[in-house]
Amino acid sequence: MTSHLSRTAQPGAARNRLTENYAVSSILLHRMGEKDAGRPAARAMGYDMKDAQRRYPRLVSKRLMLISPADPEFDAQAAFLAPDAPRFINVADDADSLWWSIATIIGHWHLHGYGLFAVVERSTGDTVGLVGPWFPKGWPEPELSWHLMETGEGKGYASEAVQCVLDWLFNAAGWDTIVSYVPEENTASIALARRAGAQPERLVSFPLQPAPGLRCWRHSPAARRSGPEAARGLLH
Amino acid sequence: MSDFAPLHDVLGSDRARYMGGPFSLKDSWQTVAAEVGSWSLLGHGSWAIERADDGALVGQVGINKPAHYPEAEIGWTLCSGFEGNGYITEAAAAALLWAWSEMGASSLVSYITPGNSRSVSVAERLGGKPDLAAPLPLGETSEDTIVYRHFAPDCDGGMEAYA
Numbered sequence: 241m242t243s244h245l246s247r248t249a250q251p252g253a254a255r256n257r258l259t260e261n262y263a264v265s266s267i268l269l270h271r272m273g274e275k276d277a278g279r280p281a282a283r284a285m286g287y288d289m290k291d292a293q294r295r296y297p298r299l300v301s302k303r304l305m306l307i308s309p310a311d312p313e314f315d316a317q318a319a320f321l322a323p324d325a326p327r328f329i330n331v332a333d334d335a336d337s338l339w340w341s342i343a344t345i346i347g348h349w350h351l352h353g354y355g356l357f358a359v360v361e362r363s364t365g366d367t368v369g370l371v372g373p374w375f376p377k378g379w380p381e382p383e384l385s386w387h388l389m390e391t392g393e394g395k396g397y398a399s400e401a402v403q404c405v406l407d408w409l410f411n412a413a414g415w416d417t418i419v420s421y422v423p424e425e426n427t428a429s430i431a432l433a434r435r436a437g438a439q440p441e442r443l444v445s446f447p448l449q450p451a452p453g454l455r456c457w458r459h460s461p462a463a464r465r466s467g468p469e470a471a472r473g474l475l476h
Numbered sequence: 477m478s479d480f481a482p483l484h485d486v487l488g489s490d491r492a493r494y495m496g497g498p499f500s501l502k503d504s505w506q507t508v509a510a511e512v513g514s515w516s517l518l519g520h521g522s523w524a525i526e527r528a529d530d531g532a533l534v535g536q537v538g539i540n541k542p543a544h545y546p547e548a549e550i551g552w553t554l555c556s557g558f559e560g561n562g563y564i565t566e567a568a569a570a571a572l573l574w575a576w577s578e579m580g581a582s583s584l585v586s587y588i589t590p591g592n593s594r595s596v597s598v599a600e601r602l603g604g605k606p607d608l609a610a611p612l613p614l615g616e617t618s619e620d621t622i623v624y625r626h627f628a629p630d631c632d633g634g635m636e637a638y639a
Contacts, residue, residue: 267534267563269523269570272479272512300570302577302629362577 296349297412299357301404304397306357306371309342310349314358316342319367326367326391348376354413356385359392359401368392371401373409373418378448384409384418384459386432402436410461421454430457437463479524480508482533486555494589495553511538520548520579525567527558534558537567539575539584544614550575550584550626552598565601572602576628585610586624599624 296308309316319325320342327333348355356372368391375382384405388398409415421444422429433440438457445454487497487504499507514521522538535554541547550571552564575581586604588595604624612621 267567268526268528268531269537269567270526271515272508272522272524272536272538300573302573 297408299404299408300362301400303362303395304368304401304404305360305362306401306404307360308349308355309358309370310346310355316346316358319358326389328369329388329390329393331387344376345370348374356387357401357405359397361392361397366391368395368397369401371398372405373415376448378446380444380446382415382418384420386420386429399432399435402432406436406459406464410464416461418459420457420459421449422457423451424453424455433457433459439463479533479536480505482555483508483524483536483553486535486553489556491556492553494592494595510542511536511540514538514540514542520575523567523571525563527563532558534563535567537564537571539571539579545587546611546613548575548579548581548584549587551586552595564598568598568602572626582628584626586626587613587616588622588624589620590622596622596624599626602626 296311298308298311299306307314309319321335321339323335328338331338345356352375354373356370356374358367359369359371360366361368367389369386369388371386372384373382374385384402386398386402392398406418409418419441420429420433420438422433424430424443436459438459441456441458443454444456484499484501484504486492487495487499487507488501489498492498511522518541520539520541522536522540524536525534526532527534533555535552535558537550537552539548539550541549550568552568554564572584575584585607586595586599588599604626607623607625608618610623610625612618612623
């Protein structure tokens with residue numbers, strides 16, 4: 241937790257950079273009269289989409305920004321792998337296997353063009369989890385997967401990020417279905433899947449499955465509302 | 477400063493007819509200067525909208541509450557030649573998110589001149605609804621101004637806001 245405290249030691253500075261310069265896919269906003277001050281600050285915070293938009297989408301919800309960990313402007317080393325990086329919840333504290341996991345997650349973007357997004361808390365710039373579509377070799381079909389870090393616990397961030405990714409997949413990326421594989425005893429994830437509108441299906445078994453006793457939960461566009469309400473929560 | 481010239485091209489033209497224009501150079505200057513100064517005075521104000529690809533000034537979107545407004549308004553201006561790309565909707569949606577999360581506002585209005593159907597479309601795409609009971613800017617009547625109201629999503633930002 242020392243890392244968390246040290247990186248939020250200047251919340252005022254981070255807040256200004258994050259909130260005064262918004263960039264979304266095709267436009268950039270700077271405070272009127274601050275063109276020269278605004279743009280470099282936006283770029284420094286990764287909010288200038290000029291170079292990145294063609295390869296990696298960024299999603300923005302009310303409190304979060306979702307960015308590909310493969311995006312050159314995202315520092316995966318600092319966010320996930322540095323000795324003082326916050327830990328993932330419910331993941332064994334094993335620095336070696338975490339390195340391979342993060343490398344695989346980044347490589348997945350290069351191989352598929354999509355993958356798990358790093359979930360960034362907009363008010364602080366802290367990375368609080370990973371959420372997104374996940375389809376490594378051996379998976380029966382693409383899975384919407386979520387992993388929360390201790391920096392994001394108890395704030396509804398997993399839900400907000402899952403909703404944001406589902407809106408993007410179904411409204412912008414043209415997907416028509418995705419599943420989540422959830423252990424039967426993981427009541428928190430089951431509740432999240434239900435709230436996101438997913439329907440329970442069969443128990444699944446595949447050779448590389450990460451845990452025993454997985455049930456398939458299916459997300460579908462019909463379970464989601466589109467239109468202005470959704471657009472308010474999703475800029476990409 | 478580089479934002480002023482293209483904005484005056486709009487404010488000084490017939491495109492500003494629904495904003496009380498066309499404006500003289502002097503009045504354009506005072507309008508833009510007030511939007512800049514609003515940041516210091518009120519903590520909110522206007523943003524210039526740049527096209528990410530080339531930095532071209534697309535228009536402006538702002539959250540303003542000059543003294544004669546009963547509450548804060550979100551308004552927008554689109555420069556000629558940038559129509560049909562959804563830039564204003566995109567920028568205004570970002571500005572609304574900013575208002576909900578950073579200003580802590582729970583609702584904002586848009587004052588629209590009757591007949592300005594393009595602005596009505598933007599307000600509706602943003603999820604705004606006509607508010608017939610809203611107070612009007614000082615000296616204006618319902619013949620001058622329609623009020624659209626935008627509401628923050630459910631305030632905890634949780635599932636309810638999106639489900």
